[in-house]
Amino acid sequence: MxxxxxxxxxxxxxxxxxxxxxxxxxxxxxxxxxxxxxxxxxxxxxxxxxxxxxxxxxxxxxxxxxxxxxxxxxxxxxxxxxxxxxxxxxxxxxxxxxxxxxxxxxxxxxxxxxxxxxxxxPERAFDLTWMAAAEEHFLGEALASVGQRTAFEAIAWALCKIMLRGQGLGLAKDRVMPMPFRQQDLADALGLSLVHTNKTLSKLRNRQLANWGDDMLIVNDLGALADAAGMTLEPPMKRPIM
Amino acid sequence: MxxxxxxxxxxxxxxxxxxxxxxxxxxxxxxxxxxxxxxxxxxxxxxxxxxxxxxxxxxxxxxxxxxxxxxxxxxxxxxxxxxxxxxxxxxxxxxxxxxxxxxxxxxxxxxxxxxxxxxxxPERAFDLTWMAAAEEHFLGEALASVGQRTAFEAIAWALCKIMLRGQGLGLAKDRVMPMPFRQQDLADALGLSLVHTNKTLSKLRNRQLANWGDDMLIVNDLGALADAAGMTLEPPMKRPIM
DNA sequence: CGGTCGATTGACACCTTTCAATACGGGTGG
DNA sequence: CCACCCGTATTGAAAGGTGTCAATCGACCG
Missing domain, CATH: 2.60.120.10 (Jelly Rolls)
Structure with a gap:
C-alpha cells in the first residue's frame, strides 16, 4: 500500500x-x-x-x-x-x-x-529549478575536489559530505551511519584507483578520522575529518522535496 | 544604445x-x-x-x-x-x-x-530549468573527464568542446577561433599543473591535433581530436536563450 | 630600459596506477 | 557438511604519469 x-x-x-x-x-x-x-x-x-x-x-x-x-x-x-x-x-x-x-x-x-x-x-516549478541548481552546485564542488584535492583530502571530503547528508536525514545514529557502497564506487567517484582508495581509507582509519567497513561509516570527530579534507563545515541548506 | x-x-x-x-x-x-x-x-x-x-x-x-x-x-x-x-x-x-x-x-x-x-x-521558467539541467549535464561530463581521462585525453576533450561551441556560435572561421584564455585557466579547469598542461599542449601541437597560441585555437581535424580524447562527437543540442 | 606576465623547457621527486597475490565471507552444488 | 566459486577487501612491489622547482625567453608597458 x-x-x-x-x-x-x-x-x-x-x-x-x-x-x-x-x-x-x-x-x-x-x-x-x-x-x-x-x-x-x-x-x-x-x-x-x-x-x-x-x-x-x-x-x-x-x-x-x-x-x-x-x-x-x-x-x-x-x-x-x-x-x-x-x-x-x-x-x-x-x-x-x-x-x-x-x-x-x-x-x-x-x-x-x-x-x-x-x-x-509556479512554486513547484521553482522548486524543480532549485533542485537542478543544487545538483549543479554539488557537481561543481565534486569537480573541485577531484581536480584540486589530493587522494587523502578527496576521500575525507567525500566521507564528510556523506556523513553530513546522513545526519541531516536522521540516518546517522550516534556517529554511525549505513553506507552500502563498495570501495570501487568511491574510487570511481573521485577518479582514484581501487587500490589507492583502499590504502587511503586505511590511513584515515589509522588516524582515527573515519572508519568505513561492514557497510557502516563511523566518524567520531566530523570537524577533524573536515580539517583533513581542507574544507569548511557548513550546515546543509533546507531543500524542497518532490 | x-x-x-x-x-x-x-x-x-x-x-x-x-x-x-x-x-x-x-x-x-x-x-x-x-x-x-x-x-x-x-x-x-x-x-x-x-x-x-x-x-x-x-x-x-x-x-x-x-x-x-x-x-x-x-x-x-x-x-x-x-x-x-x-x-x-x-x-x-x-x-x-x-x-x-x-x-x-x-x-x-x-x-x-x-x-x-x-x-x-511557464515557458520561460521551463527554459530556465532547462539551462540549469544543461549545466548539470556539462559538469557531469567535466567531472568524468577530470576523473577518468589522462591529461592528454582531457586536454583534447576540452579543446574539442570549446571548438564545438565556437563553431555553433559562428565564432570559428575556417577551423580557427579566438581563445582568450591562459594556459593556467585550462590547467585549473582540468586539475592539471600549468607545466604539464603546457607540455601536453605542445604534444597536441606536434601531432597536428590542435594548435593553441596567440589567443587562437586551430583544429584541422575535429574528428581526430575527438578520437584522441576518447569521446564521440555529437552535434550540440539546440538550446533556449534568455 | 627595468619590470611584469604568460609561455616554455629541463631535471627531479612523488603521488598514484598497475600488476599480482592473498584473504575473507557468502552462496551453491555435490 | 564441505569443497568450490565469486565478489570484495587488503597488501606489497614496481612502473609511470604528473607535480614541483627553477631558469629562460618573448611581449608588452610605464
Missing part, C-alpha cells in the same frame, strides 16, 4: 522544506505509485527516455556515467529525498544512469505530467 | 531556439540594460548576492571556485548566450565566481523579476 504524501516520512526530517497543503494535494495527484527494488537494480539508464520519475524514499544508490573507454564516473550518491529523472524530464533523456546500492523504496511520478508543474504550480 | 531583444544578434545563430514574439516582449521588458566590461573584470563573486543577472552577448569568460587552500577550479568557460547568475537567482547566492577573459558585452536583467518568470511565463 503506497504511502500517502501527507504521511510522507521524509516530511518529518527537518532538512526538507514543509509542503503546503495545496502542494501536498498537487503532489499526491501527481504520484502514480511506489516502487521497491533490490540492491543492484538499475533504475534509469543513460540515454533512456523513461516515462517515469522518482523520488527516493528509502535506501541509497548512485548516479554514474560510463565513458567510451569503459571507465565509470560516479557523479553523486543518491539519498532519500533525491529526485531522480529530472534530466530526462527536462532535456528529453538521461545523461547518466542511476542504480540502487541498497534495497530502495521510490515514489513514482508520471513524466508526462511534468509540464503541469510549470503551468499549474 | 542597448540592443533590443528583437534585434538580438544571438537569435541569428541556429544553436538557439527562436523566441516567440510574446517571449521576446517578455524578455525585453525584463531587460534593464547592457554592460560592457574589460578583460579581467569579475562579474560575480562566489557568495555574492548580486541583484543582477546577465546573458553574455559577446566575449568569453570563466566560471570558477576558489578552495580553502587557495587552489582554483575552473568549472566552465562562458560563451555568448550563456546565462550568468542563475544560482544566485534561485539559491540566494552564487556558488562560483564569473570573470571576463576577453572584453565582454552583457545583457543585464533584474534579479527581483525572476519570480515573474515562474508566475507569468
Amino acid at each position: 503506497a504511502t500517502k504524501c501527507f504521511n510522507c516520512p521524509l516530511q518529518r526530517s527537518d532538512v526538507f522544506i514543509d509542503l503546503t497543503k495545496d502542494e501536498m494535494r498537487f503532489m499526491q495527484n501527481f504520484k502514480v505509485g511506489e516502487l521497491e527494488v533490490d540492491a543492484g537494480t538499475t533504475l534509469l539508464m543513460e540515454g533512456s527516455n523513461s516515462p517515469q520519475l522518482y523520488t527516493a524514499l528509502r535506501g541509497m544508490g548512485l548516479r554514474y556515467k560510463t565513458l567510451e573507454n569503459g571507465n565509470r564516473q560516479v557523479t553523486n550518491f543518491v539519498f532519500p529525498g533525491d529526485f531522480i529523472g529530472l534530466q530526462a524530464g527536462i532535456m528529453g533523456e538521461m545523461q547518466h544512469s542511476v542504480e540502487a546500492s541498497s534495497s530502495m523504496t521510490l515514489c513514482v511520478f508520471d513524466r508526462s505530467e511534468l509540464w503541469s508543474f510549470f503551468r499549474n504550480s | 542597448a540592443t533590443k531583444c528583437f534585434n538580438c544578434p544571438l537569435q541569428r545563430s541556429d544553436v538557439f531556439i527562436d523566441l516567440t514574439k510574446d517571449e521576446m516582449r517578455f524578455m525585453q521588458n525584463f531587460k534593464v540594460g547592457e554592460l560592457e566590461v574589460d578583460a579581467g573584470t569579475t562579474l560575480l563573486m562566489e557568495g555574492s548576492n548580486s541583484p543582477q543577472l546577465y546573458t553574455a552577448l559577446r566575449g568569453m569568460g570563466l566560471r570558477y571556485k576558489t578552495l580553502e587552500n587557495g587552489n582554483r577550479q575552473v568549472t566552465n568557460f562562458v560563451f555568448p548566450g550563456d546565462f550568468i547568475g542563475l544560482q544566485a537567482g534561485i539559491m540566494g547566492e552564487m556558488q562560483h565566481s564569473v570573470e571576463a577573459s576577453s572584453s565582454m558585452t552583457l545583457c543585464v536583467f533584474d534579479r527581483s523579476e525572476l519570480w515573474s518568470f515562474f508566475r507569468n511565463s
Whole structure:
C-alpha cells in the first residue's frame, strides 16, 4: 500500500522544506505509485527516455556515467529525498544512469505530467529549478575536489559530505551511519584507483578520522575529518522535496 | 544604445531556439540594460548576492571556485548566450565566481523579476530549468573527464568542446577561433599543473591535433581530436536563450 | 630600459596506477 | 557438511604519469 504524501516520512526530517497543503494535494495527484527494488537494480539508464520519475524514499544508490573507454564516473550518491529523472524530464533523456546500492523504496511520478508543474504550480516549478541548481552546485564542488584535492583530502571530503547528508536525514545514529557502497564506487567517484582508495581509507582509519567497513561509516570527530579534507563545515541548506 | 531583444544578434545563430514574439516582449521588458566590461573584470563573486543577472552577448569568460587552500577550479568557460547568475537567482547566492577573459558585452536583467518568470511565463521558467539541467549535464561530463581521462585525453576533450561551441556560435572561421584564455585557466579547469598542461599542449601541437597560441585555437581535424580524447562527437543540442 | 606576465623547457621527486597475490565471507552444488 | 566459486577487501612491489622547482625567453608597458 503506497504511502500517502501527507504521511510522507521524509516530511518529518527537518532538512526538507514543509509542503503546503495545496502542494501536498498537487503532489499526491501527481504520484502514480511506489516502487521497491533490490540492491543492484538499475533504475534509469543513460540515454533512456523513461516515462517515469522518482523520488527516493528509502535506501541509497548512485548516479554514474560510463565513458567510451569503459571507465565509470560516479557523479553523486543518491539519498532519500533525491529526485531522480529530472534530466530526462527536462532535456528529453538521461545523461547518466542511476542504480540502487541498497534495497530502495521510490515514489513514482508520471513524466508526462511534468509540464503541469510549470503551468499549474509556479512554486513547484521553482522548486524543480532549485533542485537542478543544487545538483549543479554539488557537481561543481565534486569537480573541485577531484581536480584540486589530493587522494587523502578527496576521500575525507567525500566521507564528510556523506556523513553530513546522513545526519541531516536522521540516518546517522550516534556517529554511525549505513553506507552500502563498495570501495570501487568511491574510487570511481573521485577518479582514484581501487587500490589507492583502499590504502587511503586505511590511513584515515589509522588516524582515527573515519572508519568505513561492514557497510557502516563511523566518524567520531566530523570537524577533524573536515580539517583533513581542507574544507569548511557548513550546515546543509533546507531543500524542497518532490 | 542597448540592443533590443528583437534585434538580438544571438537569435541569428541556429544553436538557439527562436523566441516567440510574446517571449521576446517578455524578455525585453525584463531587460534593464547592457554592460560592457574589460578583460579581467569579475562579474560575480562566489557568495555574492548580486541583484543582477546577465546573458553574455559577446566575449568569453570563466566560471570558477576558489578552495580553502587557495587552489582554483575552473568549472566552465562562458560563451555568448550563456546565462550568468542563475544560482544566485534561485539559491540566494552564487556558488562560483564569473570573470571576463576577453572584453565582454552583457545583457543585464533584474534579479527581483525572476519570480515573474515562474508566475507569468511557464515557458520561460521551463527554459530556465532547462539551462540549469544543461549545466548539470556539462559538469557531469567535466567531472568524468577530470576523473577518468589522462591529461592528454582531457586536454583534447576540452579543446574539442570549446571548438564545438565556437563553431555553433559562428565564432570559428575556417577551423580557427579566438581563445582568450591562459594556459593556467585550462590547467585549473582540468586539475592539471600549468607545466604539464603546457607540455601536453605542445604534444597536441606536434601531432597536428590542435594548435593553441596567440589567443587562437586551430583544429584541422575535429574528428581526430575527438578520437584522441576518447569521446564521440555529437552535434550540440539546440538550446533556449534568455 | 627595468619590470611584469604568460609561455616554455629541463631535471627531479612523488603521488598514484598497475600488476599480482592473498584473504575473507557468502552462496551453491555435490 | 564441505569443497568450490565469486565478489570484495587488503597488501606489497614496481612502473609511470604528473607535480614541483627553477631558469629562460618573448611581449608588452610605464
